[in-house]
Amino acid sequence: MKSTVQFSLNGGPVSLTADDGRMLLWVLRTDLALTGTKYGCGEGICGACAVVINGQAHRSCRLPLKDVAGAEVLTIEGLAKDGRLHPLQQAFIDHGAFQCGYCTSGMLLDAYALLLSDPRPSRAKIVAGMEHNLCRCGAHQRIVDAIEQVSTQTGAET
């Protein structure tokens, strides 16, 4: 159903008129031209499309637009603040935690939400928390290393 949906996106207000049953992923990528959120599977399996909503990670390919009305939505484009990379982003660079980079947005946002809920997870908890994010390039151990470093250094600083 076409309706006007309002929410906060990366700290700024958004008001959008669209069919509110459409999935957030396509609204972000098409209507809002924010292409950092990726399509990987369309069925909630791979994590490429992860976004953070009210502090929790969600799969935007399975999330209807109407469900974010009034919510605070964070996408990869909003993770760096004032041109300063978030510690997770910096750690991903420092550890070489990506190759092709296609899974990276989703990895970062899921890791961000993980550290929000548990600032000092054990390595096993990081592995379990990231289990449903797929990376075909095999950057896994470096991704865990990067998240672990941030958690031990700074906790879930935002």
Next chain:
Amino acid sequence: MAAPRLARREFHKLVGGGIVVLFGASALPMAQAQGRRPYPSDFHAYLSIGDNGRVTVYSGKIEMGQGVMTSLAQMAAEELGVDLASIDMVLGDTDTCPWDMGTFGSMTTRMFGPALRAAAARAREVVKSLAAARLEVPGDRLRLEHGVVSVIGEPGQRVSFAELSKSVRIAEAVDQAAVLRAAADFSVMGRSPSRLDGAEKVTGAAKYAADIRLPGMLYARILRPPVHGAALNKADTTAAKALPGVVVIERDDLIAVLHAEPDSAAAALALVQADWRLPDMTLGPDTVFEHILAHAGDQKQIAVKGDLGSAPVARTFETTFQKGYVAHAPMEPHAALADVRHGGATVWASTQTPFPTRDSVAKALGFDPKTVRIITPFLGGGFGGKSASGQAVEAARLSQICGKPVQVERTRSEEFFYDTFDPASVVTVSSALDRDGRISRWDYAVFAAGERGANPFYDIPNLRIRSAGGTSYGGAPAVAGLHPFAVGPWRGPGANMNVFATESQIDIMAAAAGVDPVAFRLKHITDPRMRRVLQAVSAAFGWRPSVGASGSGQGVACSSDAGSCVATMAEVKVDLATGKVTVLRIVCAQDMGVVVNPNGARMQIEGGLTMGLGYTLTEELRFNGGDILDRNFDTYHLPRFSGAPRIEAILVKNDDLEPQGCGEPAITTTGAVIANAVFDATGVRMLRLPMTPERILAALPTSAQRK
């Protein structure tokens, strides 16, 4: 808005003034190994130095995660004497970059690298002579560093690259005799700077083909057959047409629904009613091996040595190995945006082969290839699967028909369906030990995988290697009907299967000979590089010599691939109740000649081995004839975090050798190293990949037998 066509001889106009290094008439001999034609001698440039002092490097290679954007920039910076930060990379743009067959076969560093370094060395000489004239000193008194030329001993006497290139328009040809810097003098190569694409990739700014936007563009969803080989009886698009904003295109072989929103196009496509004639579907994952053996066609002789018939034989070993179809499954599905207007075409495509794709787009449109430009943004993984780029042709055709820019982005289901799978394959080996426990004969035949990695590096006096139904590069075989769907090169094509078979057979013989597998290998390896990597990995891993299955779960495998030597060791645990294999750690030593970027090389090794655990343990396409049953990651299982072990990559120094391949060699050892470790843990020899829990369980002796 088609991107501007370039007038062919106006490269300076494109890149501005400054210094441009073009191809010489004499193509570099190394480049010829790249494929059907050498790097060309037309106007395209390797690099230019702009009047702001920035250096732009042009390469027909593409960045799909393997890190060549950074490593190629390092090579240019090293030879030129500029900082890495002053290099800009243009990759995979057919209008500006030198012709290239494609990015595959671990050839970027080996084949394009020397050409680029020679071009940069040529540019360095040009800069030097300009500076010598400007500073009025002989060239041999000059030093190039950080983009500045200064007089040795008089640092005040200096001039920058920017000043030198300001008012000149120089186009130089590559000098084949260029003197490249020695590894001992490297200051940019041999280091691990932060990747040039890092900031873009962690901020979401990096653009992939599906991220390109043009005003007025439409997103297409294409009607696909339910199974390979199906023929369309009729399609009814009435309901789709009734939706607002929908454009339907119907051609004999192409029915598409287009919309300004991709998800709305998908919703409209779901309303198309299609009636298909289905083909006969009989082959499945378990019956395909017999089919391959029967239909692979003539055996091609790959190598022969000594005389199999007269080899001294004390014990013989006959083994058949099998491996299923494996998907590339890059996280980014194939995508393309095509703008075919005003008599030309520009296509942003997720492709490993921009130049061949340009030619196929031109052919489909009826255009001269000169009027077609392929631009390759970042690729979200390729692994060989984006050598085929049919989506670019589809987007171009649709754009030509509707007169608007059109994007085609495959759904995950389409990505599986249209993948060019790593072929299912079979290897038969008949080998023998003589009375002294040395390998005396080796009769090896590979079916459908192709011959890469089939010829063993072991010292075997009598051998014969044959290959049927495959190709050397992993491309589709000429045998029609061998596979029920498309197959093609998959990271380390053929070598994954051949190394699995060879290195398993070596272990089988070592156990029978009562010799530790590492000692057995060393006894048959004369290549000093291979001996060194095997010794290096043994030391780092802490190999515990043993005979037969020790119960501790350690395994070893070696491979000689893309000019590199690799030895890998792994430690596994096998759950006897479930058959599940847990890989605890992997150590891999590789000699790849001069290492351009050590951290990048380690990432490729780790990534390859992690990816390899898929075809080794969990990945095998399920199908029924042309019906692809796995269409997403819920049933097709990629390696995940919980299955990713600690991997340690050791780069064995060898600065006397030019840089060799890196993206593929390590992955080729995965199947064998894990199979050998599973044998060590359980005494069970697994002959088919993947080694799923069910298969291991079925192979394990029952607990009664174990007692």
